Amino acid sequence: MASAERGDPAHILARDGLVSLHMPLVEHLARRFRNRGEPYDDLVQVATIGLIKAVDRFDSDRGVEFSTYATPTILGEIKRYFRDKGWAIRVPRRLQELRLSLTAATAELTQELGRAPTVAELSRRLDLAEDLVIEGLESANAYNTLSLDAPDQNEADATTVLDGLGGEDEALESVEYRESLKPLLAQLDTREKRILTLRFFRGMTQSQIAEEIGISQMHVSRLLARTLNELRAGLLKE
Amino acid sequence: MSSTGQAAEVHLSIPADSAYIAVPRSVVGNLAARNHFTVDAIDDLRIAVDEACALLLPQASDGVLDCIFYIDPPQLTVRTTATVPNGWLPDTDSFGWTVLTALVESAAAESESGRLTITVTASATASEKA
Numbered sequence: 267m268a269s270a271e272r273g274d275p276a277h278i279l280a281r282d283g284l285v286s287l288h289m290p291l292v293e294h295l296a297r298r299f300r301n302r303g304e305p306y307d308d309l310v311q312v313a314t315i316g317l318i319k320a321v322d323r324f325d326s327d328r329g330v331e332f333s334t335y336a337t338p339t340i341l342g343e344i345k346r347y348f349r350d351k352g353w354a355i356r357v358p359r360r361l362q363e364l365r366l367s368l369t370a371a372t373a374e375l376t377q378e379l380g381r382a383p384t385v386a387e388l389s390r391r392l393d394l395a396e397d398l399v400i401e402g403l404e405s406a407n408a409y410n411t412l413s414l415d416a417p418d419q420n421e422a423d424a425t426t427v428l429d430g431l432g433g434e435d436e437a438l439e440s441v442e443y444r445e446s447l448k449p450l451l452a453q454l455d456t457r458e459k460r461i462l463t464l465r466f467f468r469g470m471t472q473s474q475i476a477e478e479i480g481i482s483q484m485h486v487s488r489l490l491a492r493t494l495n496e497l498r499a500g501l502l503k504e
Numbered sequence: 505m506s507s508t509g510q511a512a513e514v515h516l517s518i519p520a521d522s523a524y525i526a527v528p529r530s531v532v533g534n535l536a537a538r539n540h541f542t543v544d545a546i547d548d549l550r551i552a553v554d555e556a557c558a559l560l561l562p563q564a565s566d567g568v569l570d571c572i573f574y575i576d577p578p579q580l581t582v583r584t585t586a587t588v589p590n591g592w593l594p595d596t597d598s599f600g601w602t603v604l605t606a607l608v609e610s611a612a613a614e615s616e617s618g619r620l621t622i623t624v625t626a627s628a629t630a631s632e633k634a
Binding site for chain 2: 372379381382383384385386388396399400403404465466469471472473483484487490491494497
């Protein structure tokens with residue numbers, strides 16, 4: 267492919283060949299994200315775009331094995347897809363309105379009490395049943411469920427190009443692990459990094475962070491969950 | 505909360521499948537909400553239980569996670585147990601464990617007869633005024 271010009275029939279043929287050869291890789295990577303509320307077919311489509319981008323950018327003269335090179339590009343495409351979706355889990359109107367009320371009441375009560383409110387306090391302030399308040403709080407969050415450290419457990423059915431690659435260790439050593447975490451932390455945007463730092467290294471509560479940054483506590487909660495989730499996804503190992 | 509004044513217990517068994525972790529997460533959120541935890545503390549506890557389950561999930565060799573929630577106001581304790589491969593312990597140097605310990609009062613892992621239990625404890629701190 268390196269010797270063919272873009273648009274040259276030989277180039278297109280070679281490119282298509284590379285893409286179809288690596289579809290199992292695409293499916294394998296898409297499969298890892300299938301429990302997050304997005305249709306599998308959409309994930310495969312997104313991952314294929316990543317593969318095509320990787321193929322177009324691949325410089326075979328560099329001597330890097332294509333599969334090794336393509337994986338981060340494909341993963342990046344999938345992660346960007348989730349980020350752009352903004353955790354769009356469809357929320358019914360009444361829940362949206364409930365969440366707005368909760369946000370306002372939480373901010374008010376936090377001011378008055380000097381700490382985050384309890385559900386009972388929110389319930390009294392809004393004159394709503396506690397169950398409803400709990401429902402509203404729950405719907406404000408979306409979490410994934412893979413441990414920050416666990417590899418994808420559903421590996422059994424994956425026979426892919428990757429299986430041919432040299433064996434990566436199942437459990438990374440601590441040093442290697444921290445090294446793989448660092449670039450992921452670096453990839454977070456400024457606000458994500460700030461929230462993570464304030465939460466885990468300065469020990470601030472979500473309400474305190476909310477006040478510091480100027481957003482609602484529920485928004486902090488959602489961003490925090492999303493950031494941890496991105497780190498989990500990034501730490502998924504082949 | 506029980507009439508005898510002892511800690512009340514809620515027991516839950518789920519398939520060791522990521523789709524089900526939402527269940528103990530929801531249960532602990534509900535229990536914490538009713539026991540005067542602030543919204544911040546509720547969220548922290550939910551994430552902690554999520555992480556504890558997620559740590560055990562890939563190791564659960566018989567496909568089941570057992571959760572027991574002990575309600576002893578102001579304290580809430582969650583013990584998550586699974587049958588794991590011989591000698592497996594969660595890596596306490598890992599990022600996941602670090603996050604876990606940052607979110608709750610205490611977190612511990614104990615092994616007994618091939619069963620690994622992760623215990624997390626949190627307390628409601630708010631004295632309600634509003």
